[in-house]
Amino acid sequence: MNVYQKLNEARAKFHTKALKKSGHNKFAGYNYFELGDFVIPAIEIFNEVGLTSIIRFGKEIAEFIVVNTEKPDEIIVFTSPMSSAALKGCHEVQNLGAVQTYLSRYLWVSVLHIVEHDALDATTGSKAVEEGTPDEGKMLDYIAAIEATITLDELKDIYIRAFADCDGNKAWQTKMIAATNAKKKELK
DSSP states (O other), rough: OHHHHHHHHHHHHTTTSOOOOOOEEEETTEEEEHHHHHHHHHHHHHHHHHHEEEEEEOOEEEEEEETHHHHHTEEEEEEEOOOOOOOOOTHHHHHHHHHHHHHHHEEEEEEEEHHHHHTTTTTTOOOOHHTTTTOOOHHHHHHHHHHHHHHHHHHHHHHHHHHHTTTOOHOOOHHHHHHHHHHHHHOO
């Protein structure tokens, strides 16, 4: 099998796993997958199908490289723009670690196609949803998902869901359009 076939097989196997979300956003009141919730099962599956992963952080771009272990010249590269963090009470190295952890998580999410689980489950049953006002945490998850996309088709799918979940809120609709347009430029 080539690297693309192996990645598809790994994705299929991964989505049969029953994983538990251990992260909890107290402010917005939703659960989410932390990196530790899925990275070990993902690596085990990669090993089963003959893939390995390499994550690299440059000044402007973070890369997730999927390598076919049987034919190491066969690779797929997923990228994300680098970001920054300014966590209260943390020094530069801790902020760098936060950026690398979050980018690793979002790169894995892109590689394994698990973005929608974080974004769509964000506020089930919350008061904000009942009142017809989109939940900020859910909307921010959508923006993160848009920024993590790697194909125009994936971008379109996430945008459609995100825009619908804006529930007519013009401010969030504008933010979704801006994030989507910026990502579209980057992908072209």
